[in-house]
Structures are given as structure tokens and as C-alpha cells.
Amino acid sequence: MLFQWRHEDPAASTPVRGAQHALRLRRIFDDTHDLAWRLLRRFGVPPERVEDAVQQVFLITAERLDDILPGSERAFVYGVVLGVSRSIVRRGWREVLGDDSDLRSAGPTEAEALLDRKRLVEECDRILDRLAPELREVFVLHEIEGLSSAEVARLVGIPQGTVSSRLRRARQLFRTEVEALGAVNTSTEVHGG
Amino acid sequence: MADDRLLDTSNVALERELIRAAAEEGPPPSVRRRGLAALGLLAVATPAAAAPAALAAAGAGKTPGAAGLLGWNLLFKWGMVAAMFGGAAVGGAVAFEGAIANSPPNEPTPVVHRASDPEGPGHQSQATPGESGPTRVQAEEDRAEALAAPPGHSPATAAPATRPPRGTSGASSIREEIDLIDRARANLASGAPDRALAVLRDYSARHPRGELREEAAVVRIEALRAKGDERAASAAVRRFERRFPASAHQDRVLDGGTR
Structure with a gap:
């Protein structure tokens, strides 16, 4: 059986309850999986650890x-993602590997576009890596995921x-890094050819 | 703080592009499938029409509708598949690392096991050139292709709950499917691959849209190998790879080296 019950409770461990449980979990998964994956990446969980973390x-x-509570599933997942990412990052995981599997499976033109996209994401993450964790969380939740300040406050608990x-x-730190990156790119274009 | 985002207000194009790229990034579909498999949710469908009502009932603790019961049947099915296929289909219990919170002590909590079914229950026909001749094979393959979802589609849209109902009730139909697959495996184990293949043909005839087609296909490949029909086995393996590209049975199927 896919589900076993740790604490036998005849009223609760019925097939019907199991079905309800699975359906609700599947719905939450469908609604929040990509969000959880992206948040864990942006919060600094290394690529090779993200799938396990999700x-x-x-x-x-x-x-x-x-x-x-019904209706608060998304907020719950946000909170769990925050906790899991903090736990992993606190343990000192560092990004050491890249995953180019999507590039390998793409055609030349598509690969170029993906590469551009991938580089942008990598640059964004590199900049985020330079932010203190508490700044990074707020920035990611608001600027990248689009949560309001009130939602961020409730979620982070501040x-x-x-x-x-x-x-x-x-924002100030992010802008400074972006401008430095832009200057490097401009310099490369001017001097590098 | 204004709730404006840099994505909308920044006057630095590179800044907007960096944020946009990060906001639009998503995981590869394979990651999602593996996640569903780890939770044993691949066979649990949430079709757009049925899911809201069923989930509302689930959230409110009401009696579930047909979708909920079907979900249980499917869970039952994969549990039985797990029992039949052992380690190849099902890994050990997924370890739960309670980094965030622990369940209340008296709360019955599910121990989630891994399930195999990256694309939902199978789409494999049972005929092969060696058994039934090319015409029947092609017809069955065409039908299977038509039933099969395209690569990269959402598992939810291909899940069994979206299929037309069969003639028998879900539970009894699945039990019969399990019985037939069990019989085929028993024949195979006792050194009678021809009888196993006959049972599988019977399975295919009785359950052309069966929930256990993927498992039947695995047993069939093994039976063909046991029979020494490498050509048919190779053809069956190629079809299996095409129809179940992310199947948890891939290693098991390919181990025979008859690609």
C-alpha cells in the first residue's frame, strides 16, 4: 500500500481518508512545485541539492x-521552503556543479536562447549570493516572486x-552589482571586440 | 514600502532582464515527475472538472465523491504493483527529515513510499510480430499511440481518472488486472513463458486501456526473453522506451540487453 499509518486510528486510517489526503496533496504539489523549486534555487540551495530539497x-x-487550513496551502509551502533552504544553506552547502542537460537536448538556435537565459539566471544568482540571507529572502520573495510587503512580513515573521x-x-546592493556587471559587459564589448 | 517591483519600474534593462529570467525559470519536467513518484502521487489525478469538488470535500472533511474513491483505487493499484514488482517498481520508504515541524503525536501520518509511473499508468499494447502478425501489431500500436499522451505532457492530464469509465467497477477491474498479471508472472516463474504470454494476450484483450499496461509490458518483455525470442523482445523494448521514456522499469527492461 502506498500509505501506511504510523498511529492506528480506525476513524482516520480508512481508504476514504487516504484518497482525500492524496488528492489534496497532489493538488498542492501541482500548484506549488515549480514555485518551491525556483525559490530554493534563488535562496541559494545548490543545483545538485534542489531536487532533494523540493x-x-x-x-x-x-x-x-x-x-x-484550506486556502493557506501556498503560504504553508512558502514557509516550508524558507525553513528547508535556511537549513541547507546554514549547513554550508556551496554551489559546485552546473546542470547543462537542457542545453544538451536543445537545437543550436534554441540552445543559444537557453544559454542566454541560463547566463542571466546564473548572474542573478551570483548577485543574490552576495546578499546577506535576510536581505536575499526579502528581495527574492518581493522582486522575483512578486509577494507584497505585507505577505513577505507575515511569511518571514518580521x-x-x-x-x-x-x-x-x-535593492541598493543588487543595483550596484548589476551596474558593475553592465560595466564589465560594456567594457568587454568595447575592448574585446 | 511601495509594492512596485523592479521588474516593472527599474530603468536599468539588465536589472529587469536578470529578475525576469530568475522569475521565469522552472524545473525540467523530469524533476516534477520524480517528485510525484517519490510521493506516490503519479496515479492520483486532479482533473480540472473533478478535482475542485473532491479537494473541497477533502479539505472540509466531507465524504469524497467518485474522484476521491478512484484516487484510492489507484493508490491501491500502485500498492499492489509495488508488491508485485518489489524493488524495481518501488523503493524503500522515503525518509522524512523533520527539519521544520513534527506531526502531533496522536496524528495518523502517512508513510509515503516511492511509486513508479512517470507518465501515469501504461499505454503498452501486448501484441508483437512474433505472436500475432504485423497487421494486428500495427493496429494495436496505433491504438496505443493514440491513447498515449505526448512527451512532456502534464501527468495530471494523462492520469487514469480522465479516462472513460470501463465496463467494470474500478476496484474489481483493477483486481482482475492484478490477478492476470500475477498469473502471467507465476507462469513465467515456473518456466512457462508461452503460457505467460497467453495470459498477457488475455489481459490485453480484457483490458485494452488497463491501468497495469506498463507492468504487463515489462512482464511480456521478460517472457519473450525467457522464450528466447530476442527479436520480439527487442521490438518490445523499443516500444517500451518510446512509450514510457521515464519509466522506473527502464533499468529492469534494459538489463536484458536486447535493445
Whole structure:
């Protein structure tokens, strides 16, 4: 059987409950999987660890499914992603490998576009790597994922004013890095040919 | 803080492009399939029409509708597949690392096992040139191709719940499918691959859209190999690879070296 029950409770461990459980979990998965994957990447989880981390997120979600209020599933997953990413990054994982599998399977023109896209994402992550974790979280959630400041405040568990100040600082640092990157690219174009 | 985003307001094009690229990045489809498999959710469909009601019932603790019961049947099915195929189809229990929260002590919590079915239950026909002649094979292959979802499609859209209902009830039909596959395996194990193939032909006839077609295809390849019909086995393997490109049975199927 796909589901076994750790604590036998005749009222709860029925097939019907199992089906409800699985359907709800599948719906949450469909709604939030890509989001969780992307957030873990942006929060600094190394590529080779992201898939495991995503699975960890949904295993936790499965475990806590009964505690999640209907309508708050997405917020729950956001919170779990934050916790998992903090746990991994805190343990000192570092990005050491790249995954070029999508490039290998693409045609020449498509590969160029993917490469451009991939480089942009890599540059973005490189800049994010230079932000302090607390600045990075706020920046990613607002600027990349589009959460409002109030949503970020609730999710991260800080006052909205703190979100604003962190975001302001993160924007300044991000802009500085972007301008440096732009200067390097311009310089390369001018001097390199 | 204004809720404006740099993506909309920045006057630096590179800054906007960096953020846009990061915001639009997504995982490869294979990652999603593996995630579903790890949770045992590949066979659980959430069709657009049925899912909201079923999930609302699930969230509110109400009695589920047909979709919920079908979901259980499918879970039952994959559990049985797990029992039949052992390690090849199902890995050990997925370890849960409670980094965030622990379940309440009295809460019955599911232990999720890995399931195999990257594309949903199979789309494999059972006929081969060595058994039934090319005309029947082509017809069955065409039908199987028509039933099979295109590569890269959403597992949810290909999931069994979206298929037309069969003549028998879900549970009894699945039980019969399991019985037939069991019989085929028993014949194969007892050194009677021809009888196994006959049972599988019976399976194909009775369950042309069966939930266990992928598993039947695996047993069939093994039976053809046991029979010494390498040519038919190779053809069956190629079809299997085409129709179940991310199958958890791939290693098992390819181990025979008859590609």
C-alpha cells in the first residue's frame, strides 16, 4: 500500500481518508512545485541539492497536511521552503556543479536562447549570493516572486517596516552589482571586440 | 514600502532582464515527475472538472465523491504493483527529515513510499510480430499511440481518472488486472513463458486501456526473453522506451540487453 499509518486510528486510517489526503496533496504539489523549486534555487540551495530539497518540502507538507487550513496551502509551502533552504544553506552547502542537460537536448538556435537565459539566471544568482540571507529572502520573495510587503512580513515573521528597510538595502546592493556587471559587459564589448 | 517591483519600474534593462529570467525559470519536467513518484502521487489525478469538488470535500472533511474513491483505487493499484514488482517498481520508504515541524503525536501520518509511473499508468499494447502478425501489431500500436499522451505532457492530464469509465467497477477491474498479471508472472516463474504470454494476450484483450499496461509490458518483455525470442523482445523494448521514456522499469527492461 502506498500509505501506511504510523498511529492506528480506525476513524482516520480508512481508504476514504487516504484518497482525500492524496488528492489534496497532489493538488498542492501541482500548484506549488515549480514555485518551491525556483525559490530554493534563488535562496541559494545548490543545483545538485534542489531536487532533494523540493522532495523534502513536499514530504513535510504530506506529514502536516491535516494541519494546513484550506486556502493557506501556498503560504504553508512558502514557509516550508524558507525553513528547508535556511537549513541547507546554514549547513554550508556551496554551489559546485552546473546542470547543462537542457542545453544538451536543445537545437543550436534554441540552445543559444537557453544559454542566454541560463547566463542571466546564473548572474542573478551570483548577485543574490552576495546578499546577506535576510536581505536575499526579502528581495527574492518581493522582486522575483512578486509577494507584497505585507505577505513577505507575515511569511518571514518580521514587521512590515523591517521588510521595507531590508528591501531598500537589498535593492541598493543588487543595483550596484548589476551596474558593475553592465560595466564589465560594456567594457568587454568595447575592448574585446 | 511601495509594492512596485523592479521588474516593472527599474530603468536599468539588465536589472529587469536578470529578475525576469530568475522569475521565469522552472524545473525540467523530469524533476516534477520524480517528485510525484517519490510521493506516490503519479496515479492520483486532479482533473480540472473533478478535482475542485473532491479537494473541497477533502479539505472540509466531507465524504469524497467518485474522484476521491478512484484516487484510492489507484493508490491501491500502485500498492499492489509495488508488491508485485518489489524493488524495481518501488523503493524503500522515503525518509522524512523533520527539519521544520513534527506531526502531533496522536496524528495518523502517512508513510509515503516511492511509486513508479512517470507518465501515469501504461499505454503498452501486448501484441508483437512474433505472436500475432504485423497487421494486428500495427493496429494495436496505433491504438496505443493514440491513447498515449505526448512527451512532456502534464501527468495530471494523462492520469487514469480522465479516462472513460470501463465496463467494470474500478476496484474489481483493477483486481482482475492484478490477478492476470500475477498469473502471467507465476507462469513465467515456473518456466512457462508461452503460457505467460497467453495470459498477457488475455489481459490485453480484457483490458485494452488497463491501468497495469506498463507492468504487463515489462512482464511480456521478460517472457519473450525467457522464450528466447530476442527479436520480439527487442521490438518490445523499443516500444517500451518510446512509450514510457521515464519509466522506473527502464533499468529492469534494459538489463536484458536486447535493445
